[in-house]
Amino acid sequence: MYKHFLTSVLLVFFMLSCSKPSPFEGKMRESVQTSLSWRNDTTGIWETAGWWNSANVLTATIRYGAVTKDPAIPSVIEDVFEKARHYQIGVDSTGTPRYCDNFINDYYDDEGWWALAWIEASKLTGEKKYLDMAEIIFDDMTTGWSDACGGGIFWKKNPLHYKNSIANNLFSLTAIRLYKATQNPAYLDWFKKNVDWYTQTGMINTDIYQIEDGTKDDCTPNRNAHYTYNQGVAIAVLAEMYLQTNDKSYLELAEKIADATITTRLVTDEGILREMKPEIDDSNDGVQFKGIFIRHLAFLYEVTKNPAYKDFILKNAESIITKDYDPTSKSFGCYWYGPFHKESSAANACALECVIEAYELTK
Numbered sequence: 001m002y003k004h005f006l007t008s009v010l011l012v013f014f015m016l017s018c019s020k021p022s023p024f025e026g027k028m029r030e031s032v033q034t035s036l037s038w039r040n041d042t043t044g045i046w047e048t049a050g051w052w053n054s055a056n057v058l059t060a061t062i063r064y065g066a067v068t069k070d071p072a073i074p075s076v077i078e079d080v081f082e083k084a085r086h087y088q089i090g091v092d093s094t095g096t097p098r099y100c101d102n103f104i105n106d107y108y109d110d111e112g113w114w115a116l117a118w119i120e121a122s123k124l125t126g127e128k129k130y131l132d133m134a135e136i137i138f139d140d141m142t143t144g145w146s147d148a149c150g151g152g153i154f155w156k157k158n159p160l161h162y163k164n165s166i167a168n169n170l171f172s173l174t175a176i177r178l179y180k181a182t183q184n185p186a187y188l189d190w191f192k193k194n195v196d197w198y199t200q201t202g203m204i205n206t207d208i209y210q211i212e213d214g215t216k217d218d219c220t221p222n223r224n225a226h227y228t229y230n231q232g233v234a235i236a237v238l239a240e241m242y243l244q245t246n247d248k249s250y251l252e253l254a255e256k257i258a259d260a261t262i263t264t265r266l267v268t269d270e271g272i273l274r275e276m277k278p279e280i281d282d283s284n285d286g287v288q289f290k291g292i293f294i295r296h297l298a299f300l301y302e303v304t305k306n307p308a309y310k311d312f313i314l315k316n317a318e319s320i321i322t323k324d325y326d327p328t329s330k331s332f333g334c335y336w337y338g339p340f341h342k343e344s345s346a347a348n349a350c351a352l353e354c355v356i357e358a359y360e361l362t363k
Helices: 002-018 025-037 051-068 073-084 108-125 128-144 165-182 185-198 228-245 248-265 286-304 307-323 345-362
Strands: 086-091 097-101
Touching: 025 051, 025 345, 051 073, 051 108, 051 286, 051 345, 073 108, 073 128, 108 128, 108 165, 128 165, 165 185, 165 228, 185 228, 228 248, 228 286, 248 286, 248 307, 286 307, 286 345, 307 345
Parallel strands: none
Antiparallel strands: 086 097
């Protein structure tokens, strides 16, 4: 009996010791270390990345910490929090410095990225101060709401300007994630109110199942500007609405948007994610977009377990580590189909999001 037990234990140990590590782990860890070396010690944010981009670089770093349990990440989060909460964003017409306090600036979408990052930071670390900050930011986002075009928040303040997809879907996503973290029903009310409005605006183009960028002055949607990040945040919002209502029409719509994006609309002939034009992938904003899509596609995969989404993430991550990796800088570039273009903390973090999700699926 004892010999049989010992043999079983040894067999299990042998199987575990012989299991192959994830093919994504090595370059994932290298690129994270490169990313951390690109942080500015004074401001806390990342060099070569803009203000809103840095919120997403932080989000990628937090996700890495969540899947690897790297003990170094919580201190990175705290350093960003303490240094970037009073950040100079420019100067006014008189040359007087202008500061962004508590991650609140003139753009509601920027605020949404930071709020979502701090929600994830709170989940990882258990630190309430991060969740408190997310609530402060969201409270400011509510000031963008108006009855113009029937509801929704504006993209920009001072003056209020342009109701678009990204600001409103970030507003909705922040609301529902705050509700899940706090159980405060006011957040759920905001979430449902904004989703109800948004789904009636025409910004979800059901002819091609793509998210349009925003609305014109006459409240009709702009057409033909389709970005991966808009598709990603929208599918997360719709999946969250399904989870709250059990109305499968929301999930079906999310899947149709995801399917259109990964099969025909925003992929190369080989099935690698891209923007509409190569110059968007390499632009100051567009360089961040694809990782945001993958982040939320991974969430949709958690909800649906649709193997097509897992396969897409793995295929893209494989392309990134084989065709879009620079061994000199130990970083990823902006063109996931290759070749590596140039060093960029935003591009590196964008691709890293896909590699992290692939690692999580294969570890």
